[in-house]
Amino acid sequence: MPAMAPTSETIEAHDTHRAAELLGRVTAIFGQRVVGQHALRTALVSTLLAGGHVLLESVPGLAKTTAAQTLASAVSGSFHRIQCTPDLMPNDIVGTQIFNYGTGTFTTQLGPVHANLVLLDEINRSSAKTQSAMLEAMQEKQTSIGGEVYPLPKPFMVLATQNPIEEEGTYVLPEAQMDRFLIKEVLTYPTPNEELDILERINSGSLEAPLSTAPVSLEDVVYLQRLVQQVYVDVAIKQYVVAIINTTRGGGPRPLPGFSQHVRVGASPRGAIALMRVAQAHALQQGRTYVVPDDVKALRHSVLRHRLVRTYDALANNVAPEALIDAVFAAVPAP
Template identity: 80%
Template sequence: MSSDIEQVEPVTAEEAQRAVDLVGRVERIFGQKVIGQDALRTALVSALLAGGHILLESVPGLAKTTAASTLAQAVSGSFHRIQCTPDLMPNDIVGTQIFNYATNEFSTQLGPVHANFVLMDEINRSSAKTQSAMLEAMQERQTSIGGEIYPLPHPFMTLATQNPIEEEGTYVLPEAQMDRFLMKEVVTYPAPGEEVEILDLVSAQGRGRKPESIEPITIEEVLYLQSLVSRVYVDLSIRQYIVALINTTRGGGPRPLPNFTDHVRVGASPRGGIALMQVAQAIALMAGRSYVVPDDVKALRHAVLRHRLVRTYDALANNVAPEALIDAVFATVPTP
């Protein structure tokens, strides 16, 4: 297996520079509409390059929807927003067959999930049946309507949001299903200076002032970037480092943390290790490098692992943050 990885054609300096230029255009377009939120921007772009889905958690009003639509615009992708409610049915998102009385035939109407970027707004308000249909589409990259298979567009990225402060009328995502998201980003309030910039931006838009025109990148260029990410070199020592981190979350690893299982009931799965590697490859490419360094693995460790650790009742009762547990794991595993 290691020999297969070593045989992959390495990313050239020219390809790395082109990737930096393309990502820079996306980030400049993003920065025109979303003030601050640098962590959110990095998480969204790296998730896109790694070909994964992302779960966004925050209170309302922190530009999650704006960020999702802006990312779609920056890469010339189609965008659909689905407002989740308890009465939303799987057919409402996947699509359905409609009978035409004039022709006595069924025609297929594709649902809003058939887009490059799909925002599932407040996914925890939809029923378990609807959540399952969406998670299946995310995993299989296709939908089935009337026995026919309809592939989803490529690239396809789901951005799901959930509000942590309201529990009435919500259906919590199963912990096992959350593992299907490449990352879970917790969006925080902007700094006071950034809030002033937000007010300035809204005021400028009210006066009709338009931002600088920046050419979006194309879907073909997104696919090109994704192909480069898979070719970013990951040394054996880095892969062993990732495996050691994942095993430590399960109470094992080269240096097991004492009493760690008192706080974590279930550690990260092999899918968590794959996510750490793929996100590290994306971070490396965004920095213009053709190889992964340990800091790339650490960069988005909270976003990659916070939803993959199932905490014990005692940890929940004592409000032990998953981020603190992740930091403890990274602190104990020797860096290569």
């Protein structure tokens, strides 16, 4: 057994088999409704299992909304889509109190954020006040209306999208708020074969056909989230994660020369937690009860690309955050 494995199993064999069966059903449903986009599926499922939120960035038409709806269908969860606009107010998403003239009392109308999966379409088009209200709900897992606290349903996950083009009139998310997203996934165009498959499925109507696989329940999702927390992380893996995060700050066991010319601010301790949590979720998806270095590397771009604040020189020279992340991982020896 590899050195990374625990001396005694932290997860029973029957739990591992059940997790594999549940995750297989989610994958099958995703494959029925979304063509390709395997990295997106892995990112979404990993975020859900780790109990976080995801920021999706791509040009229009790359199945962001379809993927969010499919994930909600796969886990039998309630789904609300919020189209962000500059005049969207916090009460529009959180909820408000309505006065009933007949009874002379106030009744609470819960907003669309009270769902298991919430799609915030084009989050950078909403004002800073609305963004902060949404991010507060994400962090606290509750909303406050008229002085009364309303817990959000469990599980709760936000999928926010932003469009890298047409940035006129948008409110760019500050780095501190971007850091609250567990993962930032950048979607790419499908391959010609995948695009042909999309046209074939649209023509045959199979994308709209009823699901051929039974969805998992919300209780199953909570069960999987508990299992992810039980996935064993060896001290060597934790030290590896800390070394990576410290290297992004210009330190670490093997500091990269000239790295500060490209990165102004490195990843925070929240980045280290995210890297470990996502590695645990990835390990469970691979059928393992312990984390290996490859789990840490698997979603490294998604976890860290929005946590590195590049310098003006790096932005001017078009130095991609993914290239900086790869340089960090190449410099830090894996256990």
